[in-house]
Amino acid sequence: MSDLPPPRPRDYWSPYAERMPREQLRVLQLRRLQTLVGWAYARSPFWRRRLDAAGVTPEQVQSLDDLRRLPFLTKTELLENQEAHPPYGDMLTAPPTVAVAYHTTSGTSGRTPLRALESPRDWDWGAQAWARSLYGFGLRDTDIVYVAFGYGSFIGFWGAHYAIQKIGATTVAGGSQSSEARLRHIVDTGATAVAATPSYAIRLGQVAAEMGIDLARDTRVELLLLAGEPGANIPATKALIQNMWGARAGDFMGMTETAGITAFECSEQSGALHVNEDYFLEELLDPRTGEPLPLGEVGERVCTAFGIGLIPIIRYRTGDLVRRVSAEHCPCGRTFELYQGGIIGRADDMQIIRGVNVYPSAVEGVVRRYTELREFRIVLTRVQHQDNIAVELEAHPTVAADVAEQLVRRVGRELSQAHEGLRFDVSLVPPGTLPIFDLKARRLHDRRQRSDLPTP
Numbered sequence: 001m002s003d004l005p006p007p008r009p010r011d012y013w014s015p016y017a018e019r020m021p022r023e024q025l026r027v028l029q030l031r032r033l034q035t036l037v038g039w040a041y042a043r044s045p046f047w048r049r050r051l052d053a054a055g056v057t058p059e060q061v062q063s064l065d066d067l068r069r070l071p072f073l074t075k076t077e078l079l080e081n082q083e084a085h086p087p088y089g090d091m092l093t094a095p096p097t098v099a100v101a102y103h104t105t106s107g108t109s110g111r112t113p114l115r116a117l118e119s120p121r122d123w124d125w126g127a128q129a130w131a132r133s134l135y136g137f138g139l140r141d142t143d144i145v146y147v148a149f150g151y152g153s154f155i156g157f158w159g160a161h162y163a164i165q166k167i168g169a170t171t172v173a174g175g176s177q178s179s180e181a182r183l184r185h186i187v188d189t190g191a192t193a194v195a196a197t198p199s200y201a202i203r204l205g206q207v208a209a210e211m212g213i214d215l216a217r218d219t220r221v222e223l224l225l226l227a228g229e230p231g232a233n234i235p236a237t238k239a240l241i242q243n244m245w246g247a248r249a250g251d252f253m254g255m256t257e258t259a260g261i262t263a264f265e266c267s268e269q270s271g272a273l274h275v276n277e278d279y280f281l282e283e284l285l286d287p288r289t290g291e292p293l294p295l296g297e298v299g300e301r302v303c304t305a306f307g308i309g310l311i312p313i314i315r316y317r318t319g320d321l322v323r324r325v326s327a328e329h330c331p332c333g334r335t336f337e338l339y340q341g342g343i344i345g346r347a348d349d350m351q352i353i354r355g356v357n358v359y360p361s362a363v364e365g366v367v368r369r370y371t372e373l374r375e376f377r378i379v380l381t382r383v384q385h386q387d388n389i390a391v392e393l394e395a396h397p398t399v400a401a402d403v404a405e406q407l408v409r410r411v412g413r414e415l416s417q418a419h420e421g422l423r424f425d426v427s428l429v430p431p432g433t434l435p436i437f438d439l440k441a442r443r444l445h446d447r448r449q450r451s452d453l454p455t456p
Contacts, residue, residue, distance in 0.1 A: 008138025129260025141168030205244030216246025
């Protein structure tokens with residue numbers, strides 16, 4: 001196990017806002033909500049139709065409780081609007097020529113990805129949200145940050161790139177290099193921080209071991225800035241990454257639709273992410289009923305983004321499952337509430353297998369305890385109307401066959417114990433079978449539609 005560098009000193013990018021009394025914060029949120037709803041109603045045909053259909057006018061938003069009178073927004077609705085009025089829909093509040101940035105989501109199965117445009121103000125606001133978050137984790141102007149990202153139309157780490165420069169640190173663009181070339185670049189430039197997805201941070205660690213590079217000894221990396229997918233706050237995954245790199249791993253939550261970072265892990269590493277509550281109004285709702293849930297419960301985060309003006313995002317159902325806790329959970333002094341454990345899972349990823357709830361993140365939490373395993377995949381099938389769940393494991397090529405078989409039995413036993421005795425079909429696949437992920441990993445494969453056929 002590698003020794004970790006000491007945590008960076010506690011500091012605040014925007015001290016007044018980050019430590020604002022909560023009563024004052026709610027007043028600010030209401031004022032920004034009223035401004036956003038009024039702007040959207042006056043300038044976006046899409047939002048005027050939606051608010052008229054809901055029977056609510058901007059003037060009726062007199063308290064934060066009135067937020068519940070506004071309609072939910074879903075990604076499907078945004079996609080359908082763009083398909084009906086290509087290429088950007090009629091949701092825009094200004095001509096698309098005012099935009100300075102074009103991005104897409106990482107992909108939506110079977111259809112065109114969602115297109116996002118940012119005005120100069122939107123884009124600067126998104127970079128500011130990133131900057132506050134990275135600074136809160138400890139990034140400083142003396143750092144050299146290697147951004148392990150392909151710089152395509154997917155928003156990915158574009159916002160981080162500009163935020164790093166706002167802080168005054170040096171950006172080193174990874175571009176479309178191989179993992180081996182990226183590792184040599186990290187060593188050669190003396191990078192002190194690396195931005196990547198959790199999956200790719202693991203992949204770089206695996207490739208470094210194959211190249212004979214000891215990341216803790218041979219690099220200057222102290223901070224890992226992880227975003228793009230859940231994982232960095234799964235304890236086993238976080239421990240694996242930190243041990244591989246001998247560096248501190250921070251979790252950052254954001255999405256294409258809102259450009260900036262919604263919640264971030266600070267240098268205290270309390271196991272929770274501070275919600276940027278002056279930038280985002282986040283609700284915690286029961287995903288089935290849409291009703292509010294108290295602190296401590298697991299629910300869906302529904303996001304209203306105050307800083308995006310060109311494509312207003314109001315009551316957006318993210319599908320992310322989180323557990324919200326009070327500001328006192330972290331000793332850093334910020335008054336923002338937090339998401340304990342980051343994104344716990346996705347409402348649409350939760351699988352009910354023979355009456356038992358299974359989250360991919362829970363499976364990962366077991367598999368990542370074993371450094372001998374390179375990758376895994378979850379496969380769902382249905383045979384004679386019964387759902388089955390299989391977990392395919394790929395060990396590193398250097399792992400002996402008998403050790404790998406022991407791991408299969410151990411992982412199967414631990415998964416069953418963690419899921420009310422549900423049986424998982426755990427098996428080994430040959431080295432090189434499972435895919436390598438540079439960005440978002442896709443480890444859940446649902447084959448039930450194809451296999452739901454009568455047996456001969």
